[in-house]
Every structure is written in C-alpha cells, then in structure tokens.
Amino acid sequence: MxxxxxxxxxxxxxxxxxxxxxxxxxxxxxxxxxxxxxxxxxxxxPTAVPEYGIQGLGFGVELSQIPVKINTDYVHYSDRVLEVYHANEENKKNGMTFIESFMNIIPGSITKSLILVPTRIAYEDEALKYSDDPLITINAIQNGIDSNITTVDVDSVFQARKEEYLFYRTDGGWTSLGAYYVAE
Structure with missing residues (x-):
C-alpha cells in the first residue's frame, strides 16, 4: 500500500x-x-472624415447653384428638385377655414397647436425668385386663425439652421433632423 x-x-x-x-x-x-x-x-x-456632409451630399460637396431646368411647378438642379409654391388667396382662405373647423372639433380643455411647414424653396434665396414665398402665406394663416390655437414658429428654427440637411433634396418634405429641431 x-x-x-x-x-x-x-x-x-x-x-x-x-x-x-x-x-x-x-x-x-x-x-x-x-x-x-x-x-x-x-x-x-474608420477614419474621422464623415461619409456625408450637410444637405445629404458627399462630404465636402456643395449644392449646385445653377438650375438645370425651370418650369411652372419645379426648379431642377443637378443635385435636387425644388417645388415652386403658387400663392392663391382662395386656397389660403379655404386652408384657414379647414384648420379652424378641425380645431373646433377638439374640446376646449385640450391645448391646440399648429405647425405649418414651408417647402424647401423658402430657404434657398436664389431659387425663391422662381416662386411665391410660402412664408408670406404661412404668416397670414398664423395671424388669421383663432388666438386659442398655438402656432409653432418653424421659420426661426429653420433660418438658424439653414445650412443643415432640413429638407430632402428630391422631395418637399422635411427630414427627420428638421422635424427634430422643430420639436426641440
């Protein structure tokens, strides 16, 4: 053992x-x-250089300033399309009537807010000469509706960040970034 x-x-x-x-x-x-x-x-x-710059273009690429084609509804550039705004007094009045009718459905105890978003052309000085100014119509509507309706001042937010990618380049709609800034 x-x-x-x-x-x-x-x-x-x-x-x-x-x-x-x-x-x-x-x-x-x-x-x-x-x-x-x-x-x-x-x-x-990855390198520190971002893939995209402002406006959704490649980093360092600037927006073109010369229109390729202009017609009654659109201003075409090589890198974007802007919708031309046509001011119409009848449409403005109908819009105000619709907004007030809709807001009257909402009970008075609920806060009523309104956001009117202009198209991109309002923020491109060179292109605005081909269009009526949507901001004039927006201001008229905001000043003409019931004072119980709170309006959100989108214009001052967009003017302060005019160089950022607030609107899609081929669509009149605002980007998520634009909506985020307004919501702030």
Whole structure:
C-alpha cells in the first residue's frame, strides 16, 4: 500500500503541474490573441472624415447653384428638385377655414397647436425668385386663425439652421433632423 500511496502522490503532483502549465499556456495564448486583435482593430477603424456632409451630399460637396431646368411647378438642379409654391388667396382662405373647423372639433380643455411647414424653396434665396414665398402665406394663416390655437414658429428654427440637411433634396418634405429641431 505504501508504494501505491507514493505513486498516487506522484501522479497528483504531476496532474497539478500539468494543470498549472495548461492554465499558464491558456493565459499567455489569450493575452497574445487579445493583443493581436487590438492591433488588427486599430488598422480597420474608420477614419474621422464623415461619409456625408450637410444637405445629404458627399462630404465636402456643395449644392449646385445653377438650375438645370425651370418650369411652372419645379426648379431642377443637378443635385435636387425644388417645388415652386403658387400663392392663391382662395386656397389660403379655404386652408384657414379647414384648420379652424378641425380645431373646433377638439374640446376646449385640450391645448391646440399648429405647425405649418414651408417647402424647401423658402430657404434657398436664389431659387425663391422662381416662386411665391410660402412664408408670406404661412404668416397670414398664423395671424388669421383663432388666438386659442398655438402656432409653432418653424421659420426661426429653420433660418438658424439653414445650412443643415432640413429638407430632402428630391422631395418637399422635411427630414427627420428638421422635424427634430422643430420639436426641440
């Protein structure tokens, strides 16, 4: 029995040493692997230059200033299309009547707010000469509706951030960024 006991102690010691060496090897391998991965990651990190600049164009690209085509409804540029606004007194009156009719449905205990958003052409000085100014109509509607209706001043928000991508380039609608700024 004494021989078996010595033999078992020897085997246990060998297993302990083998386990310690295995743990050491795994630790070294893990360290080397992490070190290698960090070096590789540094190589593939994106550059600090953004892919897109303002207005949804490539970084550093400016909007064209010369129209390619102009017709009664649109001003076409090489990089965007602007909808021409046609002021119409009858449509303005009908719009005001509709807004007030709709707001009258809402109970008086509820706060009533109105946001009238102009088209992009209102913020492009060179293109505005081909269009009636939508801001004039918006101001007339806001000044002519019931004083219980709170109007949101979109124009001052957009004027302050005129150079940012507030409107889509091929659509009269505002971008999520434009809506975010107004909601602020």
């Amino acid at each position: 004494g021989v078996n006991r010595v033999h078992n102690k020897k085997k246990a010691k060998q297993r302990s040493v083998l386990l310690a060496v295995s743990i050491l090897l795994i630790s070294v391998a893990s360290f080397l692997s992490i070190s290698f991965m960090e070096k590789q990651q540094k190589k593939i990190l």
